[in-house]
Amino acid sequence: MISVITSFTLPAETTPEQVRQIFVSSAPRFLRMPGLRHKCLLLTEDGRTGMGFYIWEDRQHAEGFFTEDWKQFMLGKYGSWPTVTYYECVVEIDNILADIRTA
Numbered sequence: 001m002i003s004v005i006t007s008f009t010l011p012a013e014t015t016p017e018q019v020r021q022i023f024v025s026s027a028p029r030f031l032r033m034p035g036l037r038h039k040c041l042l043l044t045e046d047g048r049t050g051m052g053f054y055i056w057e058d059r060q061h062a063e064g065f066f067t068e069d070w071k072q073f074m075l076g077k078y079g080s081w082p083t084v085t086y087y088e089c090v091v092e093i094d095n096i097l098a099d100i101r102t103a
Helices: 017-029 059-067 068-078
Strands: 002-007 036-043 049-056 083-088 091-092 097-101
Touching: 002 059, 002 068, 017 036, 049 059
Parallel strands: none
Antiparallel strands: 002 049, 002 083, 036 049, 091 097
């Protein structure tokens, strides 16, 4: 499993409530996305930075999503170039299903 954290600066004129609405409206697009196990959309307390936290089945699926085209899309949507950082997900603990999964 691969975890990915993305981060991007939000436009100064965008309110936290507007960002929340954007995040909620984009969520259905990720349902049943091949290779994606989990996604969380995050907003810093000051409302200036948006983040995504993902758990993918494998790096191939993750890299297939975080392409240069995706980065250009994010630049156009939010006005800043996103960072993308990959991590090995050694253990996934799911308290909803009471399950522990390892890579």
